[in-house]
Amino acid sequence: MPTIAAPSFLSLSGGGALPVYAANRLSTRAEAGSVAPVSDAPVSTPPAERRTQAERRAESERRLLQASAELIVERGLELTSLADIGRRAGASHAAVNHRFGSKDELVDRLIEQAGEYYAATARGRLRGLTGIDALMELCALYLDLVDGPDPIGRVHVVLWSEAVAHTAERRAAHLDWDRRLRDFIETLLQDAVAQGSVDARLPVPQAAISIVGSLRGIAMQLLLDPGQTDLSTAQAALDVMVRDALRPR
Template sequence: MTTSPLRAHVQPRTTARPIPQQRRTQAQRRAESERRLLDAAAELIVERGIEGTSLAEIGRVAGYSHGLVHQRFGSKEALVERLNTEAVRMFTTATLAAVGTTRGLAALRIVADTYLDLVQAEDPLGRVHLVVWTEAVARASERRSYRVTWDRYFRSAFAQLILDAAADGTVRSDVDVDAMSMVVVGLLRGVALQLMLDPAGATAETRAAVLDHLTRMLAAD
């Protein structure tokens, strides 16, 4: 039997040796376990609240024992505080990227818009602060310290944006910066809480109404 010239040039198949996976370092394994635990905690707290979430359940959802949760964070309060820190980092990173080089009232609108994006996003971390805030008002005082810290940070960020916008003439020069930053935060948080309760309200019209109201409150004549 004559061998086809084409077949004669086909090299015999060889079985490729599996490439061994590089072993992760202890630091990498620790970072992964912390991330999975934080993700599970955010998901459960947004769904059930802080009081309705146990460390054992967080460990189970993340695929670890509750002992590892204690080892990584020590207590539920410490875990919630860490979630709060992660939420601040996420908000800061997202808003800085969204604002870019934009300044004035336009930057303020972008920050407000980005905040609403985060609280409506798939990642529950963007909504954890709302649950923590409501429980801090109604429950134990130990949660109020880092809740107050977050609120002051949030208001100070808006206060600086308002000051910058007043300096470039896009916001009224007579605006009371401290009072207005509290009003702006109250507006955004109130809308965000309503959207958590009734996601059907998350329409383009709602978003436009929030931003338009913000503009009317602040815009220079």
């Protein structure tokens, strides 16, 4: 199987690590018939550790990026201002400007963050998989994140659709994302060919373009008409079609 940490779609600047959005819930259960003793003594609470400047900066950026993703998914990039993002994140317009400088820089960082989110998810879900199974799991997780509750998983689709009408500078980050994704799919296809689970005559680069196009098309339908697009049915149909098209003849 191709090394997941190799330079590819899964190898992005920023280390590919995601912030933890929710803490684990811990539950305790008292033993049957036992009652905890009650004490009148004051309970001492250890002082909270002060966060470093780097930690505060990272948390501030996380809130701003999350707010950006939410608003862009809701109303699109052009109707989302830096002031809107600041209000949603509980920060000032000046704070957003200071952190990102411009909307273009914010979009570049948001696309990078989305890439890190996908990469971290893929590293977990593709572990132990090879060949065509790894490829189809990648396709499934892509659509899972587009349809999931975190707007970071959906925002790149909205930005990608809007980038078509924008300048070359605005499109650059999207092109880089697509190339990384296609490169990684090519790696998985080459691995599958070597294993014998995919036809050796397959034109791998063209097949990767077709697979990315299918994922983008389904993703757009999930966002535009979710009531008429069932995720599990679409994933199952894509799995059958890709496996059948790529199987050795």
